[in-house]
Amino acid sequence: MKKPQRWLTLLWFVLALLPLAAWLNQQAPRWTGIAFLLQAVLFLGVGYLGSATLGYGTTLLATVVLAAGQLALRHWWLGSTGFWWATLVAALLASLAGALIWRWRQEHYGADVHFDLIAPWYERLIHPQDPARLLEALQLTPESRVLDAGGGTGRVAQFLQPARQLVVVDLSVGMLRYAQEKPGVQAVAALTERLPFPDATFDRIVMVDALHHVFEQAASVSELCRVLAPGGRLIIEEPDFNLPIIKALALGEKLLLMRSHFLYPEEIAALLPPEARVEITSQRGMAHIIVTK
Numbered sequence: 001m002k003k004p005q006r007w008l009t010l011l012w013f014v015l016a017l018l019p020l021a022a023w024l025n026q027q028a029p030r031w032t033g034i035a036f037l038l039q040a041v042l043f044l045g046v047g048y049l050g051s052a053t054l055g056y057g058t059t060l061l062a063t064v065v066l067a068a069g070q071l072a073l074r075h076w077w078l079g080s081t082g083f084w085w086a087t088l089v090a091a092l093l094a095s096l097a098g099a100l101i102w103r104w105r106q107e108h109y110g111a112d113v114h115f116d117l118i119a120p121w122y123e124r125l126i127h128p129q130d131p132a133r134l135l136e137a138l139q140l141t142p143e144s145r146v147l148d149a150g151g152g153t154g155r156v157a158q159f160l161q162p163a164r165q166l167v168v169v170d171l172s173v174g175m176l177r178y179a180q181e182k183p184g185v186q187a188v189a190a191l192t193e194r195l196p197f198p199d200a201t202f203d204r205i206v207m208v209d210a211l212h213h214v215f216e217q218a219a220s221v222s223e224l225c226r227v228l229a230p231g232g233r234l235i236i237e238e239p240d241f242n243l244p245i246i247k248a249l250a251l252g253e254k255l256l257l258m259r260s261h262f263l264y265p266e267e268i269a270a271l272l273p274p275e276a277r278v279e280i281t282s283q284r285g286m287a288h289i290i291v292t293k
């Protein structure tokens with residue numbers, strides 16, 4: 001489904017179902033059940049189509065505004081107050097169910113709609129900056145074959161030089177569209193849980209601010225280790241979950257129904273094979289898990 005069709009369907013839901021439910025509710029008590037059902041369908045649609053088009057946070061806001069609007073207008077055209085209070089609760093639950101169905105579908109199909117949607121604004125929100133700490137730890141050479149896993153728009157990859165080969169892997173085709181515009185970047189759409197490369201393909205691998213977004217963290221880390229060549233270096237950069245501010249951020253992402261699941265740096269290190277040499281550093285809110293194979 002394309003975006004304009006989603007908008008039209010949502011508009012149809014609101015314009016057709018809302019007055020119909022209101023009219024039925026005013027006719028006779030026996031229609032109240034059907035009116036209530038229509039309300040639930042309306043908000044299920046708002047939750048599902050809204051999440052697909054606007055994102056979860058905006059959808060939640062739209063649901064609250066719409067439900068509050070109904071309550072405000074109840075004396076004018078909607079009949080019993082009790083019914084509309086019940087509707088408000090049903091509206092929120094139905095909208096949440098719609099958003100969860102959308103999220104399930106999104107995971108089922110392996111697409112990342114959230115990042116697809118924010119791709120055009122991503123680098124305006126999170127400015128590219130020379131990742132000096134990362135580069136120092138990576139020690140790149142002109143012979144390095146480099147992978148940026150969950151590399152998105154190539155915000156970080158564009159600084160990963162010198163390199164013989166520079167690959168950005170990401171699940172979101174929307175984000176990759178921007179990555180492939182960066183000089184020297186080869187964009188590959190894939191899951192970090194199933195990397196489409198033979199063993200030991202890369203000398204250097206980075207994963208910046210992406211591990212908490214993936215479906216399966218253990219599988220992703222195991223894949224990164226598999227494609228890392230012996231003697232190679234892997235650096236996982238993640239918000240340091242030991243800090244209260246990052247815990248607040250994690251809560252915010254949960255409220256937005258994002259898939260993210262943060263791990264403590266030590267928990268990330270525990271996912272690595274026992275023979276790997278691991279060093280953990282933390283600076284300005286970001287933890288680096290530096291792995292030498």
Ligand SMILES: C[S@@+](CC[C@H](N)C(=O)[O-])C[C@H]1O[C@@H](n2cnc3c(N)ncnc32)[C@H](O)[C@@H]1O
Pocket residue numbers: 112115149150151152153154155156169170171172175190191192193207208209210213214215216
């Ligand atoms: C916060 S962005 C970080 C992007 C980039 N590393 C940066 O720092 O600019 C997280 C990225 O992880 C990607 N992602 C999430 N789950 C993924 C998965 N299972 N496999 C590959 N990429 C994934 C998202 O599409 C998104 O582009």
